[in-house]
Amino acid sequence: MKRYIKYAVLLALISALAVFAGCSLLNVNPPPSILTDYPSDTATASASPAGAAPSPLLTETPSPSLSESPSPSPSPSPSPTPAAPLSVTAKSFKLSDAYVDIDAVYPEVSGIADTQFQASLNDTWKNDMASRAAILESSAKANYDRASARGLQFLKFTMDGTLQVKRNDGYVLSVSLDFMIYNGGASDHPDSEFTTVLNTLPAQSLKLTDLFNDDTAGVKAAAKAVNDAIAKDAEYTADSVSISESTWFYLTKSSLVIVFPAGDIAPMAIGEPQFSIPLSTFSGNLIDGLIQ
Numbered sequence: 001m002k003r004y005i006k007y008a009v010l011l012a013l014i015s016a017l018a019v020f021a022g023c024s025l026l027n028v029n030p031p032p033s034i035l036t037d038y039p040s041d042t043a044t045a046s047a048s049p050a051g052a053a054p055s056p057l058l059t060e061t062p063s064p065s066l067s068e069s070p071s072p073s074p075s076p077s078p079s080p081t082p083a084a085p086l087s088v089t090a091k092s093f094k095l096s097d098a099y100v101d102i103d104a105v106y107p108e109v110s111g112i113a114d115t116q117f118q119a120s121l122n123d124t125w126k127n128d129m130a131s132r133a134a135i136l137e138s139s140a141k142a143n144y145d146r147a148s149a150r151g152l153q154f155l156k157f158t159m160d161g162t163l164q165v166k167r168n169d170g171y172v173l174s175v176s177l178d179f180m181i182y183n184g185g186a187s188d189h190p191d192s193e194f195t196t197v198l199n200t201l202p203a204q205s206l207k208l209t210d211l212f213n214d215d216t217a218g219v220k221a222a223a224k225a226v227n228d229a230i231a232k233d234a235e236y237t238a239d240s241v242s243i244s245e246s247t248w249f250y251l252t253k254s255s256l257v258i259v260f261p262a263g264d265i266a267p268m269a270i271g272e273p274q275f276s277i278p279l280s281t282f283s284g285n286l287i288d289g290l291i292q
Contacts (some may be wrong), residue, residue: 083170086111086199090163093129099140102133104161107175107195114203121197121205128193132159136183143184158182166250166257171289173197174251190262190271194250198289209245211256212285219243221285225277226258230265236273238265248272253292254279 090105106129112118140157147154159181167174174196182188198204212218223243230236241260248259258275260266266273279291 083199084111085168085170086173088165088168088173088175093133095133095137099144100137100157102136102159104129104159104179105163106177107163109173112199112203113201117203136181139183157184158188167252169253169292171199172251173199176250189268192248192259192272194248194259196249196251207245208243208247208249211287211290212282213287214285218282218285221282222256222258222277225281226275229275235270236266241265251290
């Protein structure tokens with residue numbers, strides 16, 4: 001009987017424990033809500049391991065505006081590459097009548113990329129030659145009439161001319177037309193015409209000042225070189241000279257040559273004084289392509 005009582009007590013205890021456990025289970029707090037307690041993206045980013053880059057936020061990277069985008073810096077123009085030399089032909093110009101004897105030439109060029117400029121340049125050379133001849137003949141006729149009225153002998157006026165190509169590397173063309181002219185008086189005298197062009201698009205005819213990035217500094221340096229040379233030579237009648245955009249010049253591969261008309265700074269017998277100045281004198285101030 002005592003054994004049955006022990007079993008009954010044991011079963012009562014087990015039942016009591018089961019009831020207690022069931023109550024505990026029924027009172028368990030619910031798990032946190034995913035919507036209210038799940039960590040935000042910002043919290044996740046701040047909790048990233050040290051050194052990890054946070055994901056970029058698209059709202060912080062606005063699309064660039066064309067008006068706000070910086071313009072790319074232009075690439076510097078490369079120095080011109082010498083091309084094949086241009087073709088320069090000496091075209092004959094002759095005229096002989098009762099007043100003049102003319103045996104001269106003028107240039108005709110081909111190969112300039114700017115064909116419109118080339119045609120204009122060739123026309124200019126041809127027309128200038130015809131104009132020179134017409135002026136000389138007009139002056140000769142007037143001289144002939146004066147001589148005839150006074151019963152004096154008339155000597156025909158003459159003009160001989162040659163063409164010299166001073167530089168022709170395909171980029172720079174520099175030529176001179178050199179004349180020896182008799183138009184009355186005791187003797188003949190020289191006269192010249194100089195042309196320097198750049199074979200660019202568009203092509204350019206250059207004045208002296210066009211050779212320099214800073215034309216004031218370039219002209220000043222050229223004038224100093226010429227005046228230094230004049231100071232060392234007693235044959236010049238001028239103490240100093242001034243140089244401007246209209247000053248005669250031509251280019252060689254290595255020099256700028258300044259030329260003065262006969263009689264300007266020295267006796268006529270000297271001819272046309274020329275002063276050769278190394279291009280290196282103007283280093284850093286010459287336009288692209290003049291120093292090859």
